Amino acid sequence: MRAAVIDLGTNTFHLIIGDLADKDPKILYKTTVPVLLGQGRINENMIIPEAFERGIRTLKAFKSIIDEHQVEVVRAVATSAVRSAINGQEFVDAAQAMGIDIQLITGDEEAAFIFKGVSALGIIQRTSLIMDIGGGSTEFIICNEDGLIWKKSYDIGAARLMQAYFHADPISDAERNTIIEVLDKTLGDLKAACMQYKPEMLIGSAGAFESFAILLNNGEDIGDIASMSLDIKAYEKLAERLLTSTHEERTKMKGLISLRVDMIVIAAILTNYILDNIGLHALSLSMYDLKMGVLHATKEQITSKAG
Known part of the structure; x- marks a missing residue:
């Protein structure tokens, strides 16, 4: 079928x-x-x-x-x-x-599908925090090899934050600080959940994290790789480069698609915030995301009906 x-x-x-x-x-x-x-x-x-x-x-x-x-x-x-x-x-x-x-x-349903997609890869082998940066919302899921522990969706997507706060070129310190203040006000329960469950790894679900991976790969396409680990120190250097770059400089970065030329700056602020505030020691990319979660859920529904 x-x-x-x-x-x-x-x-x-x-x-x-x-x-x-x-x-x-x-x-x-x-x-x-x-x-x-x-x-x-x-x-x-x-x-x-x-x-x-x-x-x-x-x-x-x-x-x-x-x-x-x-x-x-x-x-x-x-x-x-x-x-x-x-x-x-x-x-x-x-x-x-x-x-x-x-x-x-x-x-909430979006976060559940994202978890289903990432878990289908088999890469969740310790307590992890999955992060999916969308345009309108960003989802966070705490999970381990036994399943989903905690999940929540927040209206802090890259497009929302960009339209509200990102107007200088390059982004100004004041704009960055304002976004961080918004995250401080918004993500209190995420930080509390992470203190309780202590995730060790951040798994970035496709989207911006795919762009990070390509940029860390010298702009070369990562092909059909379904998942890969990303070096946190190398990511931090990349993030600082993105945050201090102009729009024109980012358009010339090999491998950065036009859709993400400006939104990647917001994605870097979001990712930095999580790495800095949650104390995660490993970073990984999952190319399985919402759509793969919906596909796997569809297969399960069809199988259960047939059974």
């Missing part, structure tokens, strides 16, 4: 098509489109007309690809930008009119 998963993120829409016949789903097709659904007015909870149109146009293209692959099951999940937008239901209705049923998932 073939299943498709569409992940409607705030910055990017992802499509993966998997064959569910084997124990682990086999990926037959995948693509990512920079839709920028949160462009311009995400903090006003509004999908602007240009972004709305880009999103629907992308879903039309995805529908054609899904039909070509003769997919039997389609799961489309929408996250922060759609669920918080006052015209989010209008977007869902427009997608449904062309045959794509979108499920609006909560931040």
